[in-house]
Amino acid sequence: MAFVPEFVISGAVEPTTLIVGHSHIIAYAGAGEHLSAEKSRRRYGVVYSRNPELWTSLSEPYWSFVLAQPSPEICLCWNGNQHNANFLLETDPRITLCGSVGGSQFNNDRDSKRTVVSYSMIDELWASDFLRLRQVLAKLSERKRVFLVGTPPPKPRSEIASRLESDEFFAQKVRLFDGDSIEDRVSPDDFRIRLWLRMQQTLQKIASEAGSPFIAVPDACYEPNFLLRAEMSVPDASHANELFAIEMLKAIDQVDRKIT
């Protein structure tokens, strides 16, 4: 029987920079090829597991495999679904975040029917996930140069609803809850945007504490209201496509030039 390695590197031969992490790494597959040799000195390879059970829960063998590669750099995509994982659908009771913690551009939702939760409560909910990130980042940073990258912005409610409508398995489950339409049952854009901005703030803080550069999602990737640009979306509720990844890779080069 032929040997099938558990982990695969897809992309450039002898990559200088490995794209590693959770499912959002897929957007980067092939993105590196679009950056011509003149524009980027980097050659990218995406590291993923052949074992579907590991796609949402990365384990020690994965990180050990990454560290064992000769590539001197790592581009780490961590999770990226925290804003969707529990809050894609409206909760009961309905909740909202208020204040400028996630960004000063919001008008505060004064809908008195929504329970206001604090950002520090959301931080607590995400604490164990970000603790794991800190541990992984520390481990990778011992031997590699690590860029921690921002994650794709949220998608409009209408797009998410459209995706749910097209999948009868989920549509049936979503229709069990109160609401006039599927879209009515999806959480408001403003709420998921606040969550996403808080995620990016936290990623930046973690990177800074670890001495790693943080690659923020550039303006080119989102609308003025922080929703992911339509042309950068894949037809699902959370992921971005290659166009998003290209902008992120350009941003790595820009940040790196400023540092060095």
Added chain:
Amino acid sequence: MTNPYREQPDRAFWSRSIPDKFKSRDLYDGNFPLIRRDDRIASAGSCFAANVIAPLEAAGFHYERTELFPYPLSTLPENLGYGKFSARYGNIYTARQFRQLLERADGGFVPQENLWIIDGKYIDPFRPGLRYPALAWDEFQELQAAHLRAVKAAFTNASLTIFTLGLTEAWISAADGAVFPTCPGTVGGLFDPERHRFVNFSVQDVVNDLTQAFWTIRGWNPQARIIVTVSPVPLVATATKQHVVSATIRSKSVLRAAADEVASLDFVEYFPAYEIITGPQASHDFFQADRREVSDAGIAAVMDALLAHCETTQQPTQLSASGSSTLSRADISRSISNAECDEVMLEW
């Protein structure tokens, strides 16, 4: 010879009602039922106000909650019982504290010392132990405003409020008399002898504060009824020069006398939880070994007496809206996210 005692029932005579024939439930002889089957119950105060919640819900009564969090936020730990009560006000130890909470909820009182900023956290001085404080000024304002809306809603919606008096000793703001739930510098904040003063409320103070508080509730809900009790739990510590035992007896005596006066209002009933636990007839094991915490046996005796004077209900408590359906919403959100992660990997 005749005299007024000849007309008194057996319960008026110690030798006829104590010790062998005593039943805790006999201590209450007010209006029946104390709690009606269809009552929406709110509670506030100190320990008893929290201890009643689980037994009442288990007996099928509706406990009003206006400041719930959805799953999974509802599973996160919280300090000091903030999550227990009808809204997230935590323990309310004095009548003045309760009165001011209601006045704040009604927009009638805005304390001057309304915010402590400590280590980048924006702390509510009236809920200093909250585990998840605000991180910015505008967030703090919105959280506090939302909380006060929830307080007003709780006592407006409730047809019955159970209020337990705990203490007469308190620390107040020198600026405007705002009562802090605990001395600044204990649970949170910093003590400043220039800004913070000690008070030990009198019977008249407590009567005035309770009367004001209860009429505020009646203003929101003209049909609202109140049950007032006195906590039997002694003081943790006294700020007076007295021994803590003497300070405790003084405090509880004031509260008991005040409760008696307020119970003359036709919508207020006094329930004798205090007597059940601390009266000379009470079992020694109604307190734990520290002689401060009420034992399970004591709580059971109080609840048995209370429920004996309530209408029975047909059904055990139903899950609130934050029960199984919210668990499913978060589960569906998560399963969509996870499935998409799998799909995008598969497609690649």
